[in-house]
Amino acid sequence: MSGQRGNWFTRHWQLIPGSAWMILFLIAPLIMMIYVSFWTQTSFDIKPDLTTKSWQTFFSQPVYYSALWNTIRVWLIVLVGTFVLGVPVAIFIGLFVRSNTVQTILLVLAVIPFWTSFLVRIVAWKPMLGQNGALNIILMKAHIISEPLSFLLYTEVGMIIGMIQIYLVFVVGPVTFMLSRIDPNVIEAARDLGAGTGRIFKDILLPLSRPGLVTGAIFVSVLVLGEFATPASLSGRKVNLLGNVIVTQVGSLKWAFASVAGVVLTVVIALVIVGLLRITDLRKEV
Amino acid sequence: MYKSPILKWILGVYYGLFLLFLYGPFIVMGILSFQPQNGGPQFPMRGFSIYWYEQLLGIIGTSRAAPLPVGPALVRSLILAFMVMVTSTVLGTITAQAFRHRFKHTGFMFYLVMLGFIVPGVLVGLGVALVSNQLHIDKHWWLTGYIVHVIYTFPFSFLVMLAIFNRFDRSVEEASASLGAGAATTFRKITFPLVFPGILTSLLIAFTLSYDEFPRSIFAGGPQLTLPLTIYGQFGIEIHPNLFAFGVLSTLFSFALLAVFAILIAISVKRRARGRGIQEEIR
Numbered sequence: 283m284s285g286q287r288g289n290w291f292t293r294h295w296q297l298i299p300g301s302a303w304m305i306l307f308l309i310a311p312l313i314m315m316i317y318v319s320f321w322t323q324t325s326f327d328i329k330p331d332l333t334t335k336s337w338q339t340f341f342s343q344p345v346y347y348s349a350l351w352n353t354i355r356v357w358l359i360v361l362v363g364t365f366v367l368g369v370p371v372a373i374f375i376g377l378f379v380r381s382n383t384v385q386t387i388l389l390v391l392a393v394i395p396f397w398t399s400f401l402v403r404i405v406a407w408k409p410m411l412g413q414n415g416a417l418n419i420i421l422m423k424a425h426i427i428s429e430p431l432s433f434l435l436y437t438e439v440g441m442i443i444g445m446i447q448i449y450l451v452f453v454v455g456p457v458t459f460m461l462s463r464i465d466p467n468v469i470e471a472a473r474d475l476g477a478g479t480g481r482i483f484k485d486i487l488l489p490l491s492r493p494g495l496v497t498g499a500i501f502v503s504v505l506v507l508g509e510f511a512t513p514a515s516l517s518g519r520k521v522n523l524l525g526n527v528i529v530t531q532v533g534s535l536k537w538a539f540a541s542v543a544g545v546v547l548t549v550v551i552a553l554v555i556v557g558l559l560r561i562t563d564l565r566k567e568v
Numbered sequence: 569m570y571k572s573p574i575l576k577w578i579l580g581v582y583y584g585l586f587l588l589f590l591y592g593p594f595i596v597m598g599i600l601s602f603q604p605q606n607g608g609p610q611f612p613m614r615g616f617s618i619y620w621y622e623q624l625l626g627i628i629g630t631s632r633a634a635p636l637p638v639g640p641a642l643v644r645s646l647i648l649a650f651m652v653m654v655t656s657t658v659l660g661t662i663t664a665q666a667f668r669h670r671f672k673h674t675g676f677m678f679y680l681v682m683l684g685f686i687v688p689g690v691l692v693g694l695g696v697a698l699v700s701n702q703l704h705i706d707k708h709w710w711l712t713g714y715i716v717h718v719i720y721t722f723p724f725s726f727l728v729m730l731a732i733f734n735r736f737d738r739s740v741e742e743a744s745a746s747l748g749a750g751a752a753t754t755f756r757k758i759t760f761p762l763v764f765p766g767i768l769t770s771l772l773i774a775f776t777l778s779y780d781e782f783p784r785s786i787f788a789g790g791p792q793l794t795l796p797l798t799i800y801g802q803f804g805i806e807i808h809p810n811l812f813a814f815g816v817l818s819t820l821f822s823f824a825l826l827a828v829f830a831i832l833i834a835i836s837v838k839r840r841a842r843g844r845g846i847q848e849e850i851r
Contacts, residue, residue, distance in 0.1 A: 296666035297677060300659050303722065304680050307715050308687065311695025318698050371586050374579035388583070395590055397822045399780050401799045402815035406593035408807065409600050409610045416596045419611055447589060500686070508688020508783065515803045525690050525783075532787055537698060544694050548687070555686055565678045 312548065319541035328538050336538045340546070346527060350546060353507060353523045356442070357554075360506045361499065363446040368453035368498070375454075376461025377487075389458050396451045404515050407444045411435040411516070436518030444516045445506060452501035460494030461487070496562040503554050507547065524550075594819065601812035605631075609807045620809040624817070633808035637798055644709055645779055645795035651710070652717040653774035659718070660725025660770055661763070664733050684723040689783030692716050697787040707790035716784040721774035728773065732766030764836050772829045776822065 322331040340346045375388045395403065410416050411434040418430040434440050464487070472482050510525030519526075524547040531540035600607075604615040622628045624636060663681060667674065696716050700707050707713070740762070744754040782796035789797060802811055 293669055294666060294671055296662045297671070300663035300666075300722065300726070301677060301680060303659060303718065304683060307696065308683060308692060308719050309680075311699045312687070312691065314698045314702070315691070315695045367586070367589075370579060370582055374576075374583050378576045378579055391587060392590070395594070397776060397826055398594075398819045399796065399799075399815070399822070401780075401782065401796055401803075402597075402818055403593070405799075405803075405807070405811055405815060406597040409596050409812075410593050412610055414610050416592070416611060447593070450586075450590070504686055504688060508690050510690060510783070511800065511803070525688070528690050528694060529786070532694065532697070537701070540694060541698070544691050548691060551686070551688065563675075564682075565675050 315541045315544050315548075318538055319545050321538045321541075323536055323538035326535070336542045339539065340542045345522075346543070349522045349524050349527045349543070350550070352521055353525075353547070353550065356438075356445070356509075356513075356521065356523060357503060357506045359442055360445045360449060361502050363442065364450050364453045364502050365495075365498070367446060368450045369457060371454050372457035372461055372491075372494075376458045377464070380466075385462055389455070389462075392458070393451050393455045396455075400448070401511065403448050404444060404512055407440070407447070407516055408435065411440045411443065435516065436520065438517055438521050441513050441517035441521055445509070445512050448512070449502045449505055452505070453498035456494035456497040456501075457491055458494075460491040464490050493562050493564065496558050497564065500555060500558050500564075503558070504551065507551050507554065597812045597815050601809055601816045603809040607809060609809055609812065620813040621817075624810045624813045633810055636802065636810055636814060638795060638814065641793050641795045641798040644792060648709055648714060648717065648794060649775045649779040651714055652721055652778035653771045655714075655718050656721040656725040656774040656778075657729075657767055657770040659722050660727075660729045661767065663722075663726050664729035667730055668733055668738075681723050681726050684719045684721075689716075689720065689781070690786070692719055693784040693787035693789075696784075700788070707788055709785065709789050709792055709794055711790070713785050713789040713794065716788045717778045717781055720781060720784060721777045724773045724777065725770040728766050728770045729763070732763050736762055761836075761840060765833055768829060768832055768836070772825065776825065 318328070319336060320332045320334065321336075322329045322333050323336055371392060375385055375392070379385045379388060408415075412418075413430050413432055413435070415435065417434060418427075421427045422430065434443070468486060469482055472486055477485070508525055509523055510529050513519070513521045513523050513526055514529075524543050527543040528540045528547070531537075531543065599613065600609060600611070601620060602616050602618065603609075603613060603620060604617040605619045607614040619628070623631045623633065624638070626635060626639075663677075666677075671677075693716060696712050697707065700712055705712070741754055741758055744758045745751075749757065780796060782794070782800055785794055785797055786800070793801070799811070799814070
C-alpha cells in the first residue's frame with residue numbers, strides 16, 4: 283500500500299503545486315465569503331455571530347435586488363450583441379477569405395485590441411459618445427441628425443456600446459478559429475449531395491464551430507457578469523450591477539453585505555457556466 | 569455559400585465597419601492626446617502639440633491638471649507582472665506535465681484550474697481580502713496582490729502548455745535517452761527547444777494580463793496602488809488629455825511587447841529549422 287502511494291507521489295506530485303494554489307487562495311476564500319455573508323454586521327464592525335439579516339436586507343430592498351436583475355439583463359443584451367455583431371465577422375474571415383495569410387492578418391487586426399489596457403478602452407469611449415463627442419459631430423456633419431444625441435454617454439446605452447466593443451474580441455477570436463479549420467471540401471461535398479444553405483449551416487457549420495461559440499460565450503459571460511468599471515464610468519453610475527454593489531459595500535466596510543452580493547453573483551455565474559458546459563465539454567477540446 | 573460574390577462583398581464592407589467600431593475610439597483618443605495646453609478632453613482641437621505628453625512625463629512642472637501619479641505605480645506593476653509571469657509559467661508547465669500521465673479526476677483538476685478565470689475578479693479579491701482580514705495579514709501588492717494575479721494568469725499558462733504537450737511526440741525524448749543522452753542533455757537539447765514557443769507565449773500572456781489586472785487588485789492589492797488602479801482612480805474625477813496621452817503610450821507599450829515576442833518566436837522557429845542537425849550535436 284505504502285509502495286503504491288510512493289508510486290502515486292512520484293508520478294503525480296506535479297498536480298500538487300497547482301491544486302494547492304487554487305484550493306488555498308481561491309476555493310478557501312470563496313468559502314470564507316459564504317461564511318462571512320452570515321455574520322452580524324454593525325455599522326463599524328462585523329462579528330462572527332451567525333444571522334441571516336444581511337440576506338434579508340438584500341432581498342427586501344429594491345436597491346439591491348434590482349442590481350441582480352440589472353446584471354442578468356445587461357449580461358443578456360451584451361451576450362446577444364457581441365454574437366450578432368461578431369459572428370458575421372468570424373464567418374467572413376473563416377469561410378469567405380481563402381488565403382491563409384489574409385485570414386491571419388484580418389484575424390490579428392480583429393483581436394489586437396485585446397492586448398491594450400482594459401481601462402484605456404473604457405476611457406477612449408468618453409470623447410466618442412459625449413454631447414460634443416466625435417460620434418455626434420460626425421452625425422451632424424453628415425446631416426443625419428440636427429441636434430446632438432444626449433443619450434449616448436452616462437446612460438445604459440453608452441455602457442452597452444462600450445461593453446460590446448470591449449468584449450466582441452472574445453467572440454470573434456474563438457469562432458473564427460473554429461470556422462477556419464473547417465475543410466471547404468466538406469461543404470462542397472454537402473452541396474454536391476444537394477444540401478441547401480440552411481442544412482449546411484445546421485449540420486456542418488454549427489456543430490463544427492460549437493466549441494468556439496461556447497468558449498466565446500463563457501468569456502463574455504464571465505467578464506460581463508463580474509463588471510463594475512464600465513458601468514461606473516460610462517453609465518455615470520446610473521446602472522448598478524452586482525459588481526458595483528460589492529465595490530460600494532466594501533468601500534463602506536460592510537463586508538457581510540458585500541459577501542451576500544458576492545454569493546449571489548457566484549450562484550449566477552455557476553448556473554451560466556454549467557449551462558454553457560452542458561452544450562460542450564471544453565476539456566475534450568484542448 | 570462562401571462562393572457568393574455579393575455576400576462576400578457585403579461581409580467585406582461589414583468587416584470594414586467592424587474595424588472602425590473597434591478602432592474608432594483609439595483613433596479619437598490618439599488625436600485628442602495632441603491637444604495643446606488649453607484643449608479639453610473632447611473636440612474641437614485647439615491646435616496641435618505634445619504638451620500633455622510632456623505634462624504626463626513630468627517635463628512640465630506646473631499645469632492646470634494635476635499630474636497623473638503613474639511613476640511609482642508603473643514600477644510596482646512591472647515588478648509584479650514579472651513575478652507573476654514567472655510563477656504562472658512554472659505552475660502552468662508543472663501542472664500541464666501532470667496531464668501527460670493518466671490520472672483519476674482529470675476533469676476535476678482541469679476545471680479547478682479554469683476557475684481562476686471563470687470566477688470574476690471582484691469575487692477573488694473580496695475572498696482574499698476577507699481571509700487576510702481574518703488572519704490579520706496585511707495586504708500588499710507583492711503579497712496578496714501577487715497571489716490573486718497568479719490565480720488569474722495560471723489557467724492561461726496551463727492551457728498554453730497543455731496545448732504544447734498534446735502536440736509533443738514523447739518518442740523523441742525516449743529516442744534521445746536510448747541514444748545515450750543524459751536527462752539534462754535530453755531536456756536541454758530536445759524538450760526545452762520543443763516547448764520553448766509555449767513558454768514564451770505563457771510568459772507574454774501572464775505578463776500582459778497581470779500588467780493590466782485591476783478587479784482583483786482593487787480589494788487585495790493593498791494601499792500602494794498598481795498602474796491600473798491609479799488609472800481607475802481617475803475615473804471619478806474630471807479627465808484631461810494627459811489621460812489620453814497615457815492611453816496612447818500604454819497601447820504602444822503593449823504593441824512593443826507583442827513585437828518583441830514575435831521576434832523571439834521567429835528566431836526560435838528559424839533556429840529549429842536550422843537545428844535539424846540536433847542528432848549530430850548529441851552524437
